Amino acid sequence: MMKTTGCLLLLAFSAAQASAQAFIRMTQPGREQNAVTTARQYLVGSTCKGCSLTLNDTMAIVYGTGAFALPVNLSPGLNTYRLKATSTEGKSVEKTINFNYNVPETPLPVSTFNITDITTYPEGNLVLQSGDAIRLRVKALPGCIAKVGETLLYEQPQAMPGTYQGTYIVKPNDPLITGTGLRVTLRKDNQETSRITGSTFSMASSIPLVVKTVGSMPYLEFGLGEDRLGGARMTILDTAVLLNVTGKVGGDYRVQLANNVTAYIPSGQTALMPPGTFPPTSLTSSWRVWGDDKYDYVSVGLSAKLPYRTKQEINPARIVLDIFGATANTNWISQLQSVKEIKNAYYEQVSDDIFRVTIDLVHAQHWGYNVYYNGNNLVVRVKRQPATPSIKGLTITVDAGHGGSNPGAMGPTGATEKDLTLLIARELQDQLVDEGAKVIMTRMTDSYVDNTYRITSNRAKDPDLLVSIHLNSAGNPIDISGTSTFYKHIGFRPLSLAIYKRMLELGLKEYGNVGNFNFALNVPTEYPNVLVETLFLSNPSDEALVLDPGFRKQMAAKIVLGIKDFLAGAIK
Secondary structure, eight states: OOOOOEEEEOOTHHHHSSSSSOOOOEESSSSSSEESSSEEEEEEEEEOOOOOOEEEEEOOOOOTTTTEEEEOOSSSSSEEEEEEEOTTSSEEEEEEEEEEHHHOOOOOOSSSOOEEEEEEOOSOOOOEOOEEEEEEEEEETTTEEEEEETTEEOOOOOOSEEEEEEEEOTTTTOOSSSSSEEEEEEEETEEEEEEESSSOOOESSOEEEEEEEOSSOOOEEEESBBBBBBBBEEOOOOOTTTEEEEEETTTTTEEETTTTEEEEEEEGGGEOOOOTTOOOEEEEEOEEEESSSSEEEEEEOOOOOOOOEEETTTTTEEEEEEEEEEEEEOOOOOOTTTSEEEEEEEEHHHHHEEEEEEEEESSSSSEEEEEOOOOTEEEEEEEOOOSSSSSSTOOEEEEOOOOOOTOBBBBTOOOOOOHHHHHHHHHHHHHHTTOOEEEEEESSOOOOHHHHHHHHHHHOOOOSSSEEEEEEEOTTTTOOEEEEEEEEEGHHHHHHHHHHHHHTTTOEEEEEEEOOOOGGOOOOOOOOOOEEEEEETHHHHHHHHHHHHHHHHHHHHHHHHHHHHHHHHHHH
């Protein structure tokens, strides 16, 4: 294969930067006028290579790439910072950055007979059923009596005076749950005032509401918590799986998987079933375990497409599949000698409505599995380990993070994550091909590729491994740096750990081998996968390293060595 030359242009490097002409380009903050509420701020950007830089007439550090990252501590009010860059020819330019630092006011108790704020949990508009709980926190005048209907809200002794909390339990045919907000009343002496909650509350229909999953990757979430990666995902489901809806929180349906197990699913990933559709339940029929020339299979017969979740266990290695709403009626399990990776397959009824399938594996390393429906048969397809501990002959997906309209992180010089991940990925592609691997690239150009498409495309191409290349970023560009690797499923940790150890040989600071990561490309169970956050693009020293083609080549080589280490330890 023809080698890539690394000649992709990094947009950050303009002709102006390559010349000796003085300039100042800011990446943080992005504006000259900034209103902030924290005293610690950073001035991050770049100037020409070889230029000197002063901050309010004090000499500042400029890295070899022209990058700078300067911490500043603000005083209340207006803070003005003058940056001056001077070229070796003595020509200079200046830029002024202003921070207006407003110290957050200390919250004070309410001083008038009033309710100033009501917060309800779960947040958002709710569709409820009898027995559901609505938690309320109210800020009002201290020393009063606060109620929702006849439910008392108690003033909290350890909180700010006038903070009232309580839990309202929804009753059958509740007269307060009418599709509008709840009224909170406040009484003191002969005075009374009230306020309506911003969120609305409705009763769920007495008719069972059943939905089915739609789309290519519907997923269940454990709860309503979110971070920048979304909520913690319980599992990805097949399409047309039936779910029993018991409520709604904002745009998410609450679904009852079992008597003591609930989950949430975005309503846009479902379609309503006709009224009268039975809530999903099924007896299990007899099932079988067999293999073909590539995979082993476990097929469990059901009468309806029930929801499920899986987890990987290690020491010993096994796959655990919980089928919700299923009751054992399996009288035999036919196991054929064509299996090569499945040691045992058996079940237990762990509760009235949870049927657990356990699949013991022959080898200690998980190589991936897929769960799907074939008619009403729930199938677990188990991948076998490669024949030899060699990269040669393996199919490896190399994913260059971000791309196109999604630039990712930006370094002090203006270098973007999307450009650098592609350069690293193409270098990794070359080295893997030299080792005899077949490489699948999720993108080869500066193009936007949706994460869902990346996952479904890889599912169809069935790689042996996936390595996703990224660069990290932090709000503190000076103190935070280093390398890290990420995995979600415990059975795939060895791959991430092997690469992490090799990356540390480059002298990069340790940032951690991170598990249970909710990143989209770590979610699939079909193949071992790892996210490599090579280093922190926000840090000028780390950025200088990744801008060096030689260092990118070294990083790719360490990833290859990490894969080799993983294979050597995993294939027995």
